[in-house]
Amino acid sequence: MKKQFKLGVIGGGFMAYAIVKGAIESDFIRANKIIVSDCNADSLQKFKDYGCFTVTDNRKVAENCDYLLFAVKPQNFPAVSEEIKGADFENVVSIMAGIEKKKIRAALPNVKRVCRVMPNLPCSIGSGMVAADASDYTEQDDLQFFAGLFDALGAYRSVDESKMHAVTGISGSGPAYVFLFIKALIEAGKKQGLTEDEACVLAAQTVAGGADMYIHEKENTDIDTLIKRVCSKGGTTERAMLSFEKDKFIEIVERAVEACVQRSKELAE
Numbered sequence: 550m551k552k553q554f555k556l557g558v559i560g561g562g563f564m565a566y567a568i569v570k571g572a573i574e575s576d577f578i579r580a581n582k583i584i585v586s587d588c589n590a591d592s593l594q595k596f597k598d599y600g601c602f603t604v605t606d607n608r609k610v611a612e613n614c615d616y617l618l619f620a621v622k623p624q625n626f627p628a629v630s631e632e633i634k635g636a637d638f639e640n641v642v643s644i645m646a647g648i649e650k651k652k653i654r655a656a657l658p659n660v661k662r663v664c665r666v667m668p669n670l671p672c673s674i675g676s677g678m679v680a681a682d683a684s685d686y687t688e689q690d691d692l693q694f695f696a697g698l699f700d701a702l703g704a705y706r707s708v709d710e711s712k713m714h715a716v717t718g719i720s721g722s723g724p725a726y727v728f729l730f731i732k733a734l735i736e737a738g739k740k741q742g743l744t745e746d747e748a749c750v751l752a753a754q755t756v757a758g759g760a761d762m763y764i765h766e767k768e769n770t771d772i773d774t775l776i777k778r779v780c781s782k783g784g785t786t787e788r789a790m791l792s793f794e795k796d797k798f799i800e801i802v803e804r805a806v807e808a809c810v811q812r813s814k815e816l817a818e
Contacts, residue, residue, distance in 0.1 A: 554584040556698075557614025557638075558596075559607050559629060561587030564644060565620035566595055567673035571701035573599055578698075586610045611636040616694065619643040619653075623816045630656035642695070644668055646717055647816025650685070650710060662686055664695055667716045668702060670724045677703035678720040682710040714817075718810040726805065731756055 555578055558565050569585065572578045580600030586607045587593050593603040604610060611617055611633040621629050623645045630653075639661040641653060650663040662685035671677040679699040686692055699705045708716055731752045738748030766775060780786045 552613055552615050554602065554614040555582040556584075556616050556618060557610040558583065558585040558618045558620055559587075559610055559633075560618075560620035560622075560625075561585050561589065561592035561596060561603075562620060563673065564668055564670075565618065566592075567677075567702065568618070568620070568644075568668070568698065569596060569599065569601065571672070571675065572698055575697075575701035577701060584610050584614060607632045608636050611638045614638065616640045616642055619645055619648075621645065623648050626653075627656065633657070635659065640664075640691075642666060642698075646721060647714070647813045649713075649817050650682070652817070662691075665710055665713060666699070667713060667721045668699070669720050669722075672702035675701065675703055678723075679703065679705045680708045680713070680716040680720060681705070682708060682713065684709070714810045714813040717813040718806040722809045726802070727756065 556569075556572070558569060565585070569583055572583070573580050581602070583596075583601040584604065585593065585596040585601050586604050586609070588605055593605075597603045607629055617638050617640065619626070619629070619641060626645055626648055634657060636659070639659065641657070641660050641663045643650075643653060643663060644666050646667070650665050653663050654660055664681055664683040664686060666679060666681040668679045669677050672679065679702055681695060681699065683692060683695050686695070696705060734752035734755070735745065735748040738751060739745060743751070763772060763775060776790070780790060
């Protein structure tokens with residue numbers, strides 16, 4: 550039976566809004582083809598302002614869309630799945646961290662296919678990273694739908710679900726690490742006599758420029774070579790890099806990512 554809406558969304562949080570906003574503004578889906586549910590009226594108002602249909606009934610969303618997007622916190626999935634169990638829907642897109650496809654199917658036996666997705670915060674400005682396992686799907690229409698839905702958010706890459714915990718540790722949570730590094734640069738700059746505004750501009754643009762240059766050069770130049778390009782023998786950058794090495798900067802990052810991945814695995818249990 551043909552459904553009234555192309556996309557249904559359960560959960561009206563920040564990431565759900567970013568996905569819906571990107572889909573509408575890229576003209577991929579018309580707003581009147583999207584239905585969103587949430588228990589918070591303020592959250593729903595943002596979607597309503599875009600022209601989406603909004604409700605507080607999760608089951609109504611599930612029964613009236615071609616693709617159902619789960620955008621709730623992983624801890625809330627058991628309660629939500631109980632609400633919609635037995636509803637007439639087959640296709641699920643999940644951005645819930647740590648919740649594996651088999652867990653979704655076990656809770657919702659009527660679901661035939663699940664596309665598991667890990668977006669990140671910069672998706673809200675079209676500069677994000679979206680990793681997805683859409684291996685349940687073979688029809689070109691479905692694959693084109695996922696590509697269109699997520700291309701508007703930034704870069705889109707297919708990964709096997711077995712790697713999703715690692716994806717969470719790198720790109721899903723990674724923007725927070727980048728923000729922390731920028732914050733550290735800003736604080737260091739202020740201690741060296743810069744104003745906050747000066748330090749903010751210098752730090753943020755340097756991080757953005759460094760990332761852009763790596764992406765531009767990575768096909769032909771490895772990252773160690775790029776580091777060496779900035780470091781002259783006996784110079785200022787070399788001194789800073791030696792300080793990072795002494796403090797085991799790489800190991801610090803590895804331990805942080807490992808902690809994130811471990812938490813993602815705990816949520817999957």
